[in-house]
Amino acid sequence: MVNASAVNHIGIAVRSVDAQRGFYEDVLGARFEGVEEVPDQHVRVAFYALGPADHAVRLELLEPTSAESPIAAFIEKRGEGLHHIAYTVRDLSARLAELKAQGVRLIDERARMGAHGAHVAFVHPKASMGVLTELCEHAAHRAG
């Protein structure tokens, strides 16, 4: 069990962050928090926040930066749209070992580097009725 403490963010696959900004900023009124490249995953990620800063709901728009990007493959197969839901956890490495022992199918058996210096790992969508699940541990919560 990962004891998720919050929905960390919702990931949405897009062909172009710039083409989607109008909807998130002018229609939803979400706060733009910046763009970051995550070379490891071949993506450019734009962050948005809604609601009070200390309890904000975050959205992550994921734009592929190369054809090798898993996001490029996702868009090719399923089109733009909801890509994953990320949950906040602590001690991600230990949680992954527990999930593996429980027989939960994982994409990442070891944590990798995500945006904002967080450690992240993906659970296989077959383990959760087709919804890709990301586990996210903030740098500030990490021991050592």
Ligand code: ZN
């Ligand atoms: Zn994410």
